[in-house]
Each structure stands twice: as structure tokens, then as C-alpha cells.
Amino acid sequence: MVAAFKPTKAHPTLSDRPLSDRPLSDPAEQGKAPAKFLQGDLMRHIVVMSTTASAGLVSIFLVDFADLYFISLLGKRELAAAVGFAGTLIFFNMSMTIGLMIAMSALAAQRIGKGEPEEARRIATSVAVAALALGVVFAAVFWIFAPQMLELMGAVGETRDLAARYMRIVVPSLPVAALAMVASGLLRAHGDARRAMNATLAAGAVNAVLDPILIFAAGLGLDGAALASVAARLAMAITAIIPIIRHYSGFAPFNGAQFVRDLQPIFGIAMPAILTNVATPVGAIIVTRAIAPYGDAAVAGFAVITRLTPLAFCVLFSLSGAVGPIVGQNLGGGAYGRVRETLRKALFFAAMYTAGIWVVLFASNWAIADAFGLTDEGGALIFWFAVIVAPLFFFNGALFVSNAAFNNLKRPLWSTWLNWGKNTIGTAPFVFAGSAIAGAPGVIIAQAIGGVAFAVIGVWLGFRLIDAYEAGRADPAAGSSTPLARARPTPPLSSPRG
Numbered sequence: 001m002v003a004a005f006k007p008t009k010a011h012p013t014l015s016d017r018p019l020s021d022r023p024l025s026d027p028a029e030q031g032k033a034p035a036k037f038l039q040g041d042l043m044r045h046i047v048v049m050s051t052t053a054s055a056g057l058v059s060i061f062l063v064d065f066a067d068l069y070f071i072s073l074l075g076k077r078e079l080a081a082a083v084g085f086a087g088t089l090i091f092f093n094m095s096m097t098i099g100l101m102i103a104m105s106a107l108a109a110q111r112i113g114k115g116e117p118e119e120a121r122r123i124a125t126s127v128a129v130a131a132l133a134l135g136v137v138f139a140a141v142f143w144i145f146a147p148q149m150l151e152l153m154g155a156v157g158e159t160r161d162l163a164a165r166y167m168r169i170v171v172p173s174l175p176v177a178a179l180a181m182v183a184s185g186l187l188r189a190h191g192d193a194r195r196a197m198n199a200t201l202a203a204g205a206v207n208a209v210l211d212p213i214l215i216f217a218a219g220l221g222l223d224g225a226a227l228a229s230v231a232a233r234l235a236m237a238i239t240a241i242i243p244i245i246r247h248y249s250g251f252a253p254f255n256g257a258q259f260v261r262d263l264q265p266i267f268g269i270a271m272p273a274i275l276t277n278v279a280t281p282v283g284a285i286i287v288t289r290a291i292a293p294y295g296d297a298a299v300a301g302f303a304v305i306t307r308l309t310p311l312a313f314c315v316l317f318s319l320s321g322a323v324g325p326i327v328g329q330n331l332g333g334g335a336y337g338r339v340r341e342t343l344r345k346a347l348f349f350a351a352m353y354t355a356g357i358w359v360v361l362f363a364s365n366w367a368i369a370d371a372f373g374l375t376d377e378g379g380a381l382i383f384w385f386a387v388i389v390a391p392l393f394f395f396n397g398a399l400f401v402s403n404a405a406f407n408n409l410k411r412p413l414w415s416t417w418l419n420w421g422k423n424t425i426g427t428a429p430f431v432f433a434g435s436a437i438a439g440a441p442g443v444i445i446a447q448a449i450g451g452v453a454f455a456v457i458g459v460w461l462g463f464r465l466i467d468a469y470e471a472g473r474a475d476p477a478a479g480s481s482t483p484l485a486r487a488r489p490t491p492p493l494s495s496p497r498g
Contacts, residue, residue: 036191037329038113042338043345049322050349052193054314058204061311066208067225068307070215072300072372079222080372081296082162084303085155088288089146090170091306092281093138097178099274100131101185102324106269106408108189109325113332121252124186124244126262129254130270131182135175142171153285154292159299162222169226177233183240186248189325195243203236272412275420283423287447290431294377294440301369301378305385305444308368312357312390316350316397320404327408336470343405343462350397354390361386377440384441392448395455402458409465410476418458426450 037045064087071079104127111120142149146164155163180199187196207228214224244250284306291302310317323346330338365386369379399422403415427450434446468474 037326038333038335038338042326042342043349045326046319046322046342046346046349049188049191049193049326050315050318052197054318058311058314061307061314064207065307065311067211067228068303069372070211071222071225074215074221077296077300078159078162080300080303081159082155082166082222083225084299084306085150085153085159085288086163086166086170087303087306088153088281088284089142089149089167091284092278093142093171093174094177094181095277095281096138096274097131097135097174097181098277099272100127100134100178100266100270101181101321102273102277102407103127103266103270104131104182104185105189105321105324106328107265108186109328109408110332112189113329117249118252120189121249122255122258123262123265124182125251125254126259127182127186127266127270128179128251129259130263130266131178132175135178139171139174142174143168146171152289154289159296166222166226169223170229173230173233176237180233180237180240183237183244185321186244187240188321189328190248191325191329192243192247193322195247196240198243199236199240202239203232206235207232269407269412272416273407275416277419279416279419279423282420283427283447286423286427287431287443290435290443291440297375298377298381298440300372301374301381301440302444304368304372304374304378305381308382308385309393312361313354313393313397315353316393316400319346319350319397320400323401323404324408327405331408331476336466339405339409340463340466340470343401343459343466346401347398347459350401351394354394354397357393358386358391361390380441381444385444388445389448392452395448395452398455399451399458402455402462405462405465406458409462409469411465414458414461414465418454422451422454426454 068080068083071083104124107123107127108120111117111123146167147160150160150163150167180203184196184199187193187199210228210231211225214220214228215222216224218224220227288299288302291298323342326342327339330336330342365382366379368386369375369382372378374382399418403419406412406414427447430446430450431443434442434444436442438445465474469476
């Protein structure tokens with residue numbers, strides 16, 4: 001049942017009113033500039049936020065890709081397979097951290113959109129403390145149980161031991177990575193995409209410099225790649241925190257009692273977001289387990305794909321973090337029309353980007369396989385990834401956009417259910433059927449096909465929720481759901497305003 005919620009003179013729907021005509025509740029606020037995303041061209045905001053975020057991400061993904069390339073030059077297939085297994089579990093850790101980054105971005109952006117900078121500083125402190133605490137807990141668990149987790153994924157013998165050693169060097173830096181990620185989320189909540197980008201660029205630069213030095217010059221091999229990753233996380237944390245202190249008055253002083261009260265809104269977003277993001281590595285673990293029986297060559301090929309995917313589609317990966325603050329600020333300002341248009345334009349942007357990347361991957365798949373010395377199963381995986389899986393990645397981008405919408409439109413659990421559906425129901429039966437039909441290539445093709453329906457559902461629900469808020473059928477503050485059976489007068493990807 002939807003809570004009754006009707007716009008009144010005291011709570012109007014602002015989507016059609018010029019920003020200059022919107023009253024400010026506090027006269028003291030009259031001289032302040034409006035929140036950045038409440039005005040201006042939305043496509044420009046999306047492009048700037050996503051491309052600047054991806055510019056930083058690509059530096060990390062490129063170095064991660066280079067890590068695997070350098071390791072492959074050592075000429076030992078078990079090393080590349082070990083990085084593949086360890087990388088999947090480390091991604092599991094980072095997905096939990098990303099959930100807290102989403103909470104930081106959503107909670108801070110909403111307060112900034114309402115003209116409450118001190119509240120934004122206070123909630124930022126609470127999120128940062130929660131991120132550090134969870135980082136310590138997760139790091140301890142993954143350090144202790146690394147061998148057992150790797151065995152569950154199908155790693156055995158020397159490959160398992162190498163992967164465990166790699167993990168035990170990297171995971172103690174998880175608290176630092178968590179702080180870096182939430183600080184980056186706070187910068188994006190302020191609309192400061194450039195400085196958020198600089199933090200990830202710094203991480204990439206440090207990793208790029210240290211990788212060849214530690215892997216080859218120092219003769220540390222796999223351990224050198226792990227140590228370079230630790231140094232990169234430290235660099236990102238420092239580079240993200242400094243501009244927060246210099247330009248946004250830093251964090252508010254920690255208050256234990258207030259922190260306890262803040263845990264409910266923080267984990268109201270963070271826990272569903274963590275569960276949402278953890279679903280992705282769970283799906284990756286299922287796929288890795290399905291690939292493992294085909295041997296180290298197939299696992300090595302899949303490891304290249306798992307690093308090639310975020311590098312090639314880094315702009316789509318950044319869409320969730322880029323769209324979130326835009327949606328959050330406009331929700332805080334009551335501009336529902338701009339929220340709807342943000343989703344429409346983000347989907348169009350995702351489609352155009354995917355088409356371009358598909359062409360590039362199709363033309364270069366053999367060169368990629370040759371560069372990593374992939375033959376047989378490994379080379380076949382790269383080919384089918386480029387030909388069939390790449391164009392279907394648009395649907396992942398669509399799900400990223402809908403996840404960002406739900407996290408900022410007070411329905412984070414919707415993201416959770418869709419992501420878990422995609423990475424369980426939409427993964428396990430498909431990949432094992434694909435394996436039986438077409439071997440290792442069938443696994444990755446079936447995984448891509450299995451996620452299509454969940455992306456379509458996510459986009460449909462996102463537009464329906466915005467319509468419900470704008471029409472007064474649902475209250476953003478009530479946490480109620482929207483009925484699914486009501487007939488729509490317009491298609492899911494269109495706006496009632498045309």
C-alpha cells in the first residue's frame with residue numbers, strides 16, 4: 001500500500017519551476033550558490049561526472065591490467081591463474097567498500113542539495129568511521145580464511161598457495177582503501193569530479209611506477225605486484241582527503257552519540273548497497289567455479305577478461321557513482337523532472353558508449369590474446385567475449401543506472417534484489433547450462449544473456465518510482481513501495497512531458 005502523499009503549497013513539486021523562482025527556507029541562505037546539479041544541462045553533467053570518474057578508474061584498471069600482463073611475462077601459467085582467483089575475492093572486499101561510498105555520496109549529496117553543508121560534514125564523519133571499522137573486520141576475515149575461500153572457488157595446489165600469498169599482502173590495506181573510497185564519494189557529492197578523479201589518478205600513477213620496479217627490478221614477482229597495490233591505495237586515500245580538508249572544511253569532529261544515531265541512515269543505504277555490490281563478485285565466483293574445470297589456461301583467459309572488462313567499460317562502471325549525486329541533489333531540491341531526464345540521458349549515453357567499445361574489442365581481440373600468450377581455451381574466451389558478450393554489456397550499464405537511481409530515491413533494497421537476482425538466478429543456471437552446451441565460452445556468453453531481464457526490470461521500476469513521487473502516490477521519506485500493477489500511459493523509457 002502506498003502512503004498518501006499530495007503536493008501542497010508548502011511542499012510543491014519543483015520540477016517545472018525555474019531555479020531562481022524557488023524559495024529558500026532560510027534568509028541566511030540567500031547569498032549562497034545553488035547546488036551544482038540543480039541547474040545546467042543534464043547530459044553535460046552526466047558526461048563530465050562519468051568521464052572524469054572513469055579517467056581515474058581507467059588508471060587503476062589499466063595498472064591492474066598491466067599487473068596481469070607483467071605477471072604473464074614471467075612465463076608461469078599458475079601465476080596468472082592465481083591473480084585471477086585472488087582478484088575475484090579482492091573484488092568481493094572492494095564491493096563492500098563501494099557500498100559505503102554510495103552511502104556517503106547519497107547522504108551528503110541530499111544534504112548539500114538542501115543547503116545544509118554542516119549536516120553534510122557531520123554525516124561524512126560518521127560514514128568515514130564506519131568504513132574504517134568495517135575495513136578492519138573484513139581484512140581480518142579474508143586474511144585468515146584466504147586458503148579456504150580460494151579452494152571453494154576451485155583453486156588447488158600451487159595456484160591456491162600463490163593466490164593466498166597475494167591476498168594476504170593486499171587485504172590488510174582494505175581499511176585504507178575504504179577511507180579512500182568514501183572520501184572520493186564525498187568529493188563527488190559536492191560535484192567535484194576533477195578532484196575525485198585526481199585521487200584515482202594518483203593511485204594509478206603510484207601503481208604504474210612501482211609495478212615494474214618491484215616485480216622485475218627487485219625480483220619480487222607476484223609479491224611485488226601486491227605491494228604496489230597497497231602503496232596505490234595509500235596514495236588514493238591521501239589525495240582524496242587533502243582537498244576535502246582544504247576546500248570543504250574537512251570532516252566534522254567525531255561525536256560518539258551522534259555516530260550511533262547516524263548508523264541507521266548510513267546502513268539504511270550502505271547495507272543494501274553493500275549487499276547489492278557483493279552480488280557482483282558472488283556472480284563472478286560462480287562463473288570462476290564453472291571455468292575452473294577447464295584448467296589454468298581457461299582461468300588465465302578469464303582473468304584477462306575480468307581485467308579487460310572494467311578497463312574497456314570503465315565509463316559504464318563510473319555511471320553509478322556519477323549519476324547518483326545528480327539524482328540525489330535533484331531529489332533534495334524536488335526537481336523530479338530532472339531526475340527522470342537524468343536516467344533517460346544516462347541510458348542513451350550507455351548505449352552509445354557500448355557500441356563504440358564493441359567495435360574496438362571486435363577489431364583487437366586477437367592482439368589481446370597474443371599479448372598475454374593465450375591459446376586454446378584462453379584465446380577462445382577472448383574471441384567470444386569480444387564478439388557476443390561486449391555488446392550485451394549495455395544491459396549491465398542500464399542496471400548500474402537503475403541502481404544509482406534506487407540508492408538515491410530512497411529504495412536501495414530494490415537495487416539489492418535486482419543485483420542478487422542477476423548474479424544468482426540470472427547466473428548459476430545459465431552458466432552451467434552454457435558450460436554443458438559450449439564449454440568455457442558458453443559460460444561467459446550465458447552469463448551475459450542471463451542478466452538482460454534484470455536490467456530491463458530495473459529501468460522500468462526506476463521510471464515508475466519517479467512518476468509515483470512526482471504525482472504524489474508515494475512519499476520519498478516513507479520508504480513505501482510502488483504498486484506494480486497500475487497501467488502506465490507512456491512507455492518505460494519516455495517521459496509524460498514528452
